[in-house]
Structures are given as C-alpha cells and as structure tokens.
C-alpha cells in the first residue's frame with residue numbers, strides 16, 4: 567500500500583537507474599513506483615541493482631493513459647533519447663522518430679487524472695534551442711507548472727569531469743521554488759555557495775613559470791585548448807582524478823584496459839590524456855573504449871615519464887620506436903568503475919556478471935551525473 571507521505575515517482579527512460587540513485591541521494595522521501603525502458607542490457611543492470619522496483623520493459627508510447635493513471639505518481643524523472651538534439655548530430659528534433667515517445671508524454675500530461683507535482687528532465691546541450699523544448703515549456707505552462715532551466719556540468723560541484731547537460735525542473739502552482747525563479751538558463755546551482763561544493767582536499771597546483779615555458783605543443787592541440795586544460799588543472803575548487811581511480815591491484819586484469827598498439831600509433835596525437843593529479847577529464851560517451859577520438863579521456867598510468875618526452879620527435883621515428891616511446895606512458899582507459907565513480911554512482915552499484923566491458927561503457931555513457939541530479943531534485947522539492 568502507498569505510504570501517503572512518500573512521493574511516488576515515475577522514472578521514464580530509466581536506463582541503468584541514474585535518476586533512481588539521484589533520488590536516493592537527494593534524501594527526498596520517495597519511492598520509484600515504475601521504471602520504464604526498452605533496452606534489454608540496461609534493464610538487466612537496473613534489475614540487478616534495484617530488484618524490488620517494478621521495471622516495465624516496453625516502449626513508453628505503448629503504455630496507455632489508464633496504466634499511467636493507475637500509478638498515481640507525484641513526480642516524473644526522465645532523460646529522453648538525446649541523439650535528436652546533439653550538436654554534432656543531424657538535430658532531427660521533433661521529426662526524429664526517437665522523439666515520438668517524448669511527444670506522447672507531453673500529450674498525456676494534460677489528460678492525467680492527477681497531474682504530478684514535480685517533473686525533472688535531463689538532456690544534452692542543444693535541447694534548449696529545440697522545438698521539443700518549446701513544446702515541453704508550452705505544455706508545462708498550460709498545465710499550471712512553474713519551471714527553471716539549467717546548463718550544468720559535474721565541474722559545478724567540484725568533480726573533475728565535464729558533462730555539460732540541459733536540465734529542467736518543474737513544479738505545480740501554487741507551489742514555488744525556494745530560490746528566485748528566472749527566465750534565464752542558469753549555469754550554476756542557485757543554492758550552492760562556492761565553498762559548499764569545494765571538496766576537502768583542494769590543493770591548488772600552481773604551474774611554475776619554468777613549467778609554463780617548458781610546455782610546448784607536441785600534440786595536435788591549439789594553444790587555446792592547451793591553455794584551457796592548464797587552467798582547469800590549476801582550479802583548486804575541483805578535486806583531483808586520483809580520488810576516483812581504482813588501485814591497479816584492485817583490477818583483475820589491468821592489461822585489458824591498456825591502449826592496444828594499433829590505437830596508440832593511430833590516435834596518440836588526438837587523444838585527451840590526463841594524469842591522476844589532473845583536475846579535469848572530458849565527457850565519457852557510449853563509444854568509450856571502442857572509439858578513441860572524442861569519447862573520453864585516457865589515463866597516463868606511469869608517472870615516471872614526462873608526456874612531453876614520450877611525444878618528442880615522434881614524427882621522425884619508425885613505428886616500432888614510436889610504439890616503444892609511447893608505451894612508456896602506460897596509457898589506459900578509465901575502467902567502468904572509475905567512470906561510475908566520476909558520475910556519482912555509489913560503491914554498491916554493480917553490473918551483472920554477463921555484462922561485457924563494452925556494454926558497461928555504453929550504458930554509462932548514456933547515463934547521467936548522479937550528484938548533479940540529486941542536487942536538482944532537492945532544489946525542486948524543498
């Protein structure tokens with residue numbers, strides 16, 4: 567029987583349950599009454615971690631109004647497919663078939679016998695200029711909601727990972743948010759005094775003048791990219807990557823995460839390489855571990871060698887010599903567990919034994935930063 571104080575939550579496009587973890591972390595007294603997703607692998611992982619949650623393995627558009635009404639939910643948490651809105655994609659927006667289920671939800675909202683009090687949506691940067699966002703905002707206004715939009719990244723909370731995403735939180739009138747609502751898209755948390763998000767161990771790493779002078783463009787990077795990375799690494803309000811890494815002794819087979827020779831030779835100059843002492847990493851996407859370029863950072867796991875030394879005069883070397891030189895860095899992929907750490911998944915989150923590493927990267931790349939969403943849920947409800 568439903569506890570009358572506990573909020574009933576509908577988790578749409580539930581994937582591996584990033585929203586569910588965020589809900590738990592938010593401390594809001596709530597229970598997921600149904601999670602919906604069509605992806606078999608994601609659903610197996612969801613079930614593995616939330617065996618007691620009703621998981622509907624079907625497409626959203628085949629769920630009837632009646633079935634939704636029966637759930638009596640107070641909150642919707644959802645991350646609709648983002649491919650129709652990605653800046654590098656075709657931006658099919660509402661004409662992309664993958665937006666169909668989202669438009670179906672917008673049609674249902676005014677027809678529900680009891681409208682949910684709260685709604686949170688996550689999507690990629692790019693969604694804010696889409697027609698889908700226009701339809702969402704119109705529906706919310708027509709249904710008597712107030713809303714606030716955000717463009718946030720885990721770096722806003724001192725986490726050394728970029729994952730800039732669009733978020734919208736909404737609640738029904740006459741309720742109001744605890745912060746002054748604006749018509750702007752907020753790029754920081756309204757309630758986060760900077761000191762609150764600063765982690766315990768920020769030690770600003772100042773780059774010495776001598777080091778700066780030694781920095782040369784040995785990779786295919788523009789001077790402004792290099793400068794951006796340097797300034798991120800010296801931002802003491804961000805934690806260091808080391809805090810999110812596994813001990814190599816913890817890894818069953820570290821060899822499987824080392825970059826294979828072919829990849830080293832082909833992509834060394836375009837990879838985003840970070841060290842454990844860095845305060846940054848780029849967004850991990852679903853192609854991580856499979857494609858190298860633009861899918862996430864790789865880690866230099868041997869620190870006895872300067873990166874600059876490994877890349878010196880690379881062009882003039884034979885393939886064999888090149889490989890020998892680059893191998894000294896022991897470049898490896900972040901493990902799925904390390905990516906889960908950066909994305910805020912708790913230590914007890916796990917994968918069923920049969921989930922391959924490739925599948926783990928894929929579902930994590932599709933998921934979200936739990937800490938960022940937890941903070942937004944709290945902000946929406948309080």
Ligand SMILES: C[S@@+](CC[C@H](N)C(=O)[O-])C[C@H]1O[C@@H](n2cnc3c(N)ncnc32)[C@H](O)[C@@H]1O
Nearest residue numbers: 579580581582584603604605625626645667933
């Ligand atoms: C961006 S991911 C959401 C990830 C999720 N928040 C998580 O933490 O893993 C989108 C998810 O929507 C699911 N999906 C896409 N279209 C769907 C539909 N029409 N009905 C149900 N699920 C759908 C995909 O299988 C995918 O898992």
